Amino acid sequence: MFQPKLPDTQHVPSITTHIPQGHAPAPSAGRSVAPYVGVGVGAVAAVVVVGVVLTALLAAVAISAVSVAIAAVVLRSLVTGANKR
DSSP states (O other): OOSOOOOOOOOOOOOOOOOOTTOOOOOOOOOOSHHHHHHHHHHHHHHHHHHHHHHHHHHHHHHHHHHHHHHHHHHHHHHHHHHHO
16 A cells, blocks of 8 residues: 555667677777766765764753753752742
């Protein structure tokens, strides 16, 4: 019921080429992959840095909240202790 419905794929005929025995295949004239790898590494580094910064901010907020709660408990006990005297 909750499984995704994938579209039917069309059959693609395979293409085989014959390379003569004495010849080496020609190098591909495609683009270099190096710029794309550099962009990928930079993106991963940026995500890691943002994650570390957000985690540090969350930890700082949590520590601040705990210290404010402790200070409130201490002040409350001091105020109630002063009224009893």
